[in-house]
Amino acid sequence: xxxxxxxxxxxxxxxxxxxxxxxxxxxxxxxxxxxxxxxxxxxxxxxxxxxxxxxxxxxxxxxxxxxxxxxxxxxxxxxxxxxxxxxxxxxxxxxxxxxxxxxxxxxxxxxxxxxxxxxxxxxxxxxxxxxxxxxxxxxxxxxxxxxxxxxxxxxxxxxxxxxxxxxxxxxxxxxxxxxxxxxxxxxxxxxxxxxxxxxxxxxxxxxxxxxxxxxxxxxxxxxxxxxxxxxxxxxxxxxxxxxxxxxxxxxxxxxxxxxxxxxxxxxxxxxxxxxxxxxxxxxxxxxxxxxxxxxxxxxxxxxxxxxxxxxxxxxxxxxxxxxxxxxxxxxxxxxxxxxxxxxxxxxxxxxxxxxxxxxxxxxxxxxxxxxxxxxxxxxxxxxxxxxxxxxxxxxxxxxxxxxxxxxxxxxxxxxxxxxxxxxxxxxxxxxxxxxxxxxxxxxxxxxxxxxxxxxxxxxxxxxxxxxxxxxxxxxxxxxxxxxxxxxxxxxxxxxxxxxxxxxxxxxxxxxxxxxxxxxxxxxxxxxxxxxxxxxxxxxxxxxxxxxxxxxxxxxxxxxxxxxxxxxxxxxxxxxxxxxxxxxxxxxxxxxxxxxxxxxxxxxxxxxxxxxxxxxxxxxxxxxxxxxxxxxxxxxxxxxxxxxxxxxxxxxxxxxxxxxxxxxxxxxxxxxxxxxxxxxxxxxxxxxxxxxxxxxxxxxxxxxxxxxxxxxxxxxxxxxxxxxxxxxxxxxxxxxxxxxxxxxxxxxxxxxxxxxxxxxxxxxxxxxxxxxxxxxxxxx
Amino acid sequence: xxxxxxxxxxxxxxxxxxxxxxxxxxxxxxxxxxxxxxxxxxxxxxxxxxxxxxxxxxxxxxxxxxxxxxxxxxxxxxxxxxxxxxxxxxxxxxxxxxxxxxxxxxxxxxxxxxxxxxxxxxxxxxxxxxxxxxxxxxxxxxxxxxxxxxxxxxxxx
Numbered sequence: 001x002x003x004x005x006x007x008x009x010x011x012x013x014x015x016x017x018x019x020x021x022x023x024x025x026x027x028x029x030x031x032x033x034x035x036x037x038x039x040x041x042x043x044x045x046x047x048x049x050x051x052x053x054x055x056x057x058x059x060x061x062x063x064x065x066x067x068x069x070x071x072x073x074x075x076x077x078x079x080x081x082x083x084x085x086x087x088x089x090x091x092x093x094x095x096x097x098x099x100x101x102x103x104x105x106x107x108x109x110x111x112x113x114x115x116x117x118x119x120x121x122x123x124x125x126x127x128x129x130x131x132x133x134x135x136x137x138x139x140x141x142x143x144x145x146x147x148x149x150x151x152x153x154x155x156x157x158x159x160x161x162x163x164x165x166x167x168x169x170x171x172x173x174x175x176x177x178x179x180x181x182x183x184x185x186x187x188x189x190x191x192x193x194x195x196x197x198x199x200x201x202x203x204x205x206x207x208x209x210x211x212x213x214x215x216x217x218x219x220x221x222x223x224x225x226x227x228x229x230x231x232x233x234x235x236x237x238x239x240x241x242x243x244x245x246x247x248x249x250x251x252x253x254x255x256x257x258x259x260x261x262x263x264x265x266x267x268x269x270x271x272x273x274x275x276x277x278x279x280x281x282x283x284x285x286x287x288x289x290x291x292x293x294x295x296x297x298x299x300x301x302x303x304x305x306x307x308x309x310x311x312x313x314x315x316x317x318x319x320x321x322x323x324x325x326x327x328x329x330x331x332x333x334x335x336x337x338x339x340x341x342x343x344x345x346x347x348x349x350x351x352x353x354x355x356x357x358x359x360x361x362x363x364x365x366x367x368x369x370x371x372x373x374x375x376x377x378x379x380x381x382x383x384x385x386x387x388x389x390x391x392x393x394x395x396x397x398x399x400x401x402x403x404x405x406x407x408x409x410x411x412x413x414x415x416x417x418x419x420x421x422x423x424x425x426x427x428x429x430x431x432x433x434x435x436x437x438x439x440x441x442x443x444x445x446x447x448x449x450x451x452x453x454x455x456x457x458x459x460x461x462x463x464x465x466x467x468x469x470x471x472x473x474x475x476x477x478x479x480x481x482x483x484x485x486x487x488x489x490x491x492x493x494x495x496x497x498x499x500x501x502x503x504x505x506x507x508x509x510x511x512x513x514x515x516x517x518x519x520x521x522x523x524x525x526x527x528x529x530x531x532x533x534x535x536x537x538x539x540x541x542x543x544x545x546x547x548x549x550x551x552x553x554x555x556x557x558x559x560x561x562x563x564x565x566x567x568x569x570x571x572x573x574x575x576x577x578x579x580x581x582x583x584x585x586x587x588x589x590x591x592x593x594x595x596x597x598x599x600x601x602x603x604x605x606x607x608x609x610x611x612x613x614x615x616x617x618x619x620x621x622x623x624x625x626x627x628x629x630x631x632x633x634x635x636x637x638x639x640x641x642x643x644x645x646x647x648x649x650x651x652x653x654x655x656x657x658x659x660x661x662x663x664x665x666x667x668x669x670x671x672x673x674x675x676x677x678x679x680x681x682x683x684x685x686x687x688x689x690x691x692x693x694x695x696x697x698x699x700x701x702x703x704x705x706x707x708x709x710x711x712x713x714x715x716x717x718x719x720x721x722x723x724x725x726x727x728x729x730x731x732x733x734x735x736x737x738x739x740x741x742x743x744x745x746x747x748x749x750x751x752x753x754x755x756x757x758x759x760x761x762x763x764x765x766x767x768x769x770x771x772x773x774x775x776x777x778x779x
Numbered sequence: 780x781x782x783x784x785x786x787x788x789x790x791x792x793x794x795x796x797x798x799x800x801x802x803x804x805x806x807x808x809x810x811x812x813x814x815x816x817x818x819x820x821x822x823x824x825x826x827x828x829x830x831x832x833x834x835x836x837x838x839x840x841x842x843x844x845x846x847x848x849x850x851x852x853x854x855x856x857x858x859x860x861x862x863x864x865x866x867x868x869x870x871x872x873x874x875x876x877x878x879x880x881x882x883x884x885x886x887x888x889x890x891x892x893x894x895x896x897x898x899x900x901x902x903x904x905x906x907x908x909x910x911x912x913x914x915x916x917x918x919x920x921x922x923x924x925x926x927x928x929x930x931x932x933x934x935x936x
Contacts, residue, residue: 075876075912247872254877255865255884257813257853264812272807297796330803403817403825403878403911452815452878453911485818679872683917687875690913713822713909722903724915 041258043073043250044420044447045103051221053179055102055110055150056086056172059217063200065092068102070151071161072424073250074402074454075687076743077680078161080248084676085166088241089173089234092213093200099249101448102151104426108140108441110150115175115228116168117148124641124738127673128235130167131642131738133160142427149427156424157457157558159635159741162676163642166738170233175225180213183220187211236674245679250450262421262449263482265409270478271300273470274332276341277321277490279707281553282307283345284320293339298331299324302339303473308465312432318462318491318555323470329482349553350706354497357703358394360550361499361520369518369548372533376542378505381514385505389581391574393502394768395566396700397708398495400559401716404452405488406463410471411478412437417444418478419468422451424459436468455691456559456744461491489711493557494701496525500570504540510582512593515540519567522556523549527563531571534638537605538575539596554703561745564635565692568745572631572752573767576759586756587613587630587649594632600640604670604735605632608647611668615729616649625778626653626663627760631749635740642740645670648749652757658776660697660754664727665689669746671732672739681742682730688747689728694719696751698772717772782846786811787855797843801835802826804842805852813853813881817909824908827882828852834889853881856888863932864888867925875912883908887922891936896926 038046048066052058058066067086073079083099121129133153136145146153146164153164177197184202185192188209195204200213225231236243253259278284290302307320322341326332382388408421410433417433426446434441451459467481483491498521505514517532531537532545579589587609594605609632613619616628628651636643651664667685675681698717702709710716751769759765762778781792786809793808805811805828814837817825821839828837829851830844856862860869864887867873874880886908894901902922910918929936 073876075874077875247869248874250877251869251872251874252860254874254880255868256856256858256860257811257881259877260812261815261878263816266807266810266812328803328807330799330807401911403823403876403909404815405817451876452817453876455911482816485820683872683875683914686916687913690915694913712820713818714820718823718909718911719913719915720909721906721915721918724913724919726899728916 039260041253041260043260043450044101045106046100051218053176053217053220054172056169057090057176059213061214063093063096063212063214065090065097065200065213067097067099068151069099070102070154071156071165072101072422072448072451072454072459074156074422074424074451074459076161076684077248077677078156079250080246081162081676081680082165082169083249084241084246085169086173088239089170090177091197091199094241096200097249102154104154104430104446104448105442105444107149107151107154107427108430108444112148112150112152113228115231116152116171119167120233125736130233131163133164140427141431142425147427154425154427156454159743159745163739163741166676167233171231174231174233175228178231179220179223179225180216182225183216183223184211186223187216187219239674242676243674243678246677247679260449261404261452262407262409263404263452265420265449265480267409267411267478270409270480271325271327272329272332273323273325273467273479273481274329274336275321275323275466275481275483275487276336276339277487278319278343278345279490280343280345280349281319281555281706282349283343285322286342286344288322288339288341290339293324293335296331296335296338298327299335300327301325303470305466305469308462308469312435312465323466323481325470325474325479329480333484345706346553352553352706353704354702357497357550357552358499361497364520364548364550365499365501365518367548369520369546372529372545372547373535374544376514378514378516378542378544381542382505385513386508387506387581388503389506389578390501390503391577391767392499393570393573394499395497395569396769397497397554397703398559398695398699399489399492399701400453400455400458401718402451402453402455402458405483405485406461406491407480407482408464408467409478409480410467412439412468412471412475414475415439415443417468418447419445419464420447420449421464422449422459423464424451424454424457429464432465433468436465437472456562457557458492461493463491485713486711489708493555495559495566496522496556498566502570502574504574504578506578506582510584512538512540512578514542517545518548519570520548520550522552522554525556525563526558530563531567531634535597535599537571537597537599537634537637538590538593553706554708560691561748564745565695565748565751568631568633568748569751569769572749573755576629576752576756577765587618590630590632599637601637601643601645601735601737604645605634605637605647607733608632608645608668608670611731611733612647612649612666615666615668615731616651616664618649622651625655625761626651627757629753629756629760631752633746633748635745642738643670644740644742645735646746648747648753650750650753650757652754654758654761654776654778656778660771660776662693662723662725662750662754665725665729667728667730669730669732670735670739672735672737675732675739678732684743685730685746686728689750690719690724692747692750693723693754696754696769696771698770700770782842784842784845784848784850786850787852793842795842798841800838801840801842801845801850802837805837805850811852811854815878815881817878822909823879824886825879825882827885827908829885829889832892834886853885856884863928863936864891864925867921867928871917871921871924873914873917873921875914879908879910883910883918887925888936890922891926891929895929895934897922
């Protein structure tokens with residue numbers, strides 16, 4: 001079918017017969033933008049039918065304020081928090097705000113205004129400033145750093161959407177407000193200093209005249225700001241909307257089934273693709289027999305796809321595979337599962353299994369690694385130690401396993417590519433689409449949908465590249481690729497399997513005089529220095545940290561928290577072990593060792609420990625079979641820059657037959673100079689509590705004959721509501737720095753805390769996760 | 780072979796293979812995309828809808844098993860979010876990514892039909908849907924709130 005086969009009449013009738021359903025219509029590619037139907041729950045960029053005030057703000061005559069959001073909503077609340085940042089400065093009526101994704105296509109064609117490029121103020125410890133978002137390189141692909149294209153950083157990762165975006169979103173809101181005021185002043189012929197605005201109403205104080213944003217928006221669109229470099233942003237003391245609890249703006253469409261996720265896209269003439277990819281990473285298709293399934297219902301064709309070019313797909317090697325294209329997805333999936341496929345599997349990968357991978361990582365600990373920190377003289381201190389404590393910990397491979405399986409819908413025309421998907425990095429996808437099709441990036445349109453979970457860039461896998469590849473072989477036909485759950489496990493990236501050996505020399509009073517930390521992961525794993533780099537978080541006068549690695553074929557990536565969850569588990573577990581070895585209280589032991597450091601925010605860490613302990617009733621008696629354990633999570637504790645600090649006490653019970661229950665969690669959490677949306681932060685903390693409980697208790701992926709074994713929710717269990725703790729108490733405290741995000745490495749302390757509770761109650765110390773592999777009974 | 784079924788009060792005759800899971804008939808044939816696909820093996824509950832008032836994991840139920848029956852999906856609960864369970868979800872700001880919530884809400888509606896005032900133990904035993912964002916803390920509160928709303932409105936759900 002060619003693009004031209006869809007007449008306007010067909011398009012309208014399709015749209016009309018599917019009221020209440022999600023059918024996205026389009027016309028010919030060159031005019032596609034104007035012809036795309038936008039269902040109620042769709043969130044992608046739409047060209048407005050009116051002038052915009054600036055690239056972030058459009059005010060309609062009915063006072064609706066459209067705020068363009070450059071990050072993707074995947075449950076973390078960015079849809080609301082980033083709109084709040086703009087709206088607080090804009091001083092518009094919050095009830096009229098409608099977020100919409102920013103256009104990645106436009107981002108590829110326009111540069112960021114100069115007035116957004118310089119962070120105001122003096123870094124992360126200046127409450128009046130913008131903090132210091134790391135520009136890094138300004139690579140327009142958006143892989144690293146912050147590009148200087150229109151919407152700057154469109155990646156959604158590293159819990160950095162607020163941290164990196166706040167000041168320029170504040171600037172964008174302020175610039176729009178000032179121009180709306182200029183327009184009103186011009187209309188009235190009065191000096192701009194005499195007009196003010198609140199809740200979208202502009203007032204001239206001297207005469208009492210009023211107008212609204214909607215009435216002057218088109219005039220404002222043609223009223224340039226005379227001096228945008230001098231725009232001042234509000235410090236937290238002047239915030240009116242930010243800092244208040246606001247419900248997420250997308251909740252109403254998420255309880256009625258109207259929110260549009262990538263999987264929901266349905267275009268006229270669209271065909272579905274289901275795939276089988278090589279279960280062993282790095283493998284390719286040797287041969288497949290399409291004739292055997294050609295006559296299956298609905299089947300149209302098959303396309304083999306190669307291992308995606310790592311230069312296009314963010315540097316990771318997956319496997320090649322075959323897609324079957326059919327009228328419906330269920331037909332395509334049924335057919336591809338019946339089709340004989342022979343694979344070329346790299347023999348060196350096909351012999352890998354969990355045991356030999358772990359053994360190689362453990363062996364790497366004894367070889368020279370990269371030295372992260374080496375202060376003092378560890379060897380000398382160990383030779384004088386009163387007592388030496390050593391422990392080896394291991395963590396498994398973990399996928400993100402978001403609920404929405406990977407999918408993307410792609411239409412490649414003669415000189416235009418349209419991609420509909422939930423995507424955490426549309427600038428990269430724009431680049432990939434152009435590279436695969438040979439169509440310039442300026443003709444690539446990414447229609448962003450909500451994501452059914454992200455948890456560390458799951459919406460960043462090769463689903464887009466696979467779909468673009470398949471659609472490029474079927475130009476003119478929209479192709480919707482959808483992975484089965486099992487394919488999602490093959491085509492995701494994993495938090496690397498990891499091991500660590502921690503060793504401490506204690507003096508006669510039980511305090512560490514030396515500490516040596518060795519960790520090992522896949523050589524390509526990100527975040528390997530988290531929690532241990534630059535300086536010890538718990539004081540030891542002699543401290544050595546080295547990190548080691550092995551080359552493993554399983555693709556690794558940035559699962560929620562990146563390196564921090566594993567490394568926090570090692571560090572906090574070891575602190576519990578040291579405290580027990582020293583015969584000291586694990587809370588006070590930690591407190592003293594933080595107090596002895598020179599960490600820039602040590603007062604905040606101590607405050608968090610004290611507050612969490614006090615909230616939990618630390619030290620008060622508990623029933624038999626119950627225990628409390630404390631831990632501290634940090635991001636940025638070692639520098640004077642952005643940081644997020646929290647401490648939690650976890651109260652755990654274990655029945656004699658080994659049933660674990662997280663009874664209560666008390667959270668003391670740093671709010672920096674101020675949280676944008678405290679409600680959203682609470683929800684993120686609540687979610688991460690169960691997330692990391694799930695990790696410590698149940699989740700692991702093993703490797704056998706080179707492929708991942710646990711590949712669906714029968715063998716890879718997800719915690720359910722009965723594992724949510726009955727009591728969660730969260731308290732915030734102010735601190736003197738901007739936050740470094742909190743969507744991904746909070747509540748990591750649950751891992752060490754549950755293990756320590758197991759030790760306190762059962763006397764058994766387990767150092768390898770998950771605990772479901774262990775006997776937790778006691779008598 | 781045409782299969783007749785009533786979905787959200789509308790009678791349909793669908794021409795699909797009888798072993799097609801009900802989920803795909805609802806999503807692909809009838810274009811009701813509020814019901815989600817996730818595991819495909821009746822584990823996670825993202826595809827939960829009601830057949831003759833009972834919660835069903837539609838990814839694993841052949842459409843032939845729903846022939847002649849009444850199907851209710853999230854779209855049939857209410858289109859404006861006015862159903863007490865949806866209203867409780869909004870009031871307590873339950874969803875994060877939201878992907879599992881259609882199925883979760885359908886499971887909760889079924890729970891409240893059986894247990895108008897569910898205990899925490901009832902909830903633990905009967906709400907077996909998975910939420911990867913782990914919004915469970917608010918889900919539990921919202922179930923109790925929804926139960927109170929239903930009672931206040933005369934008990935009909």
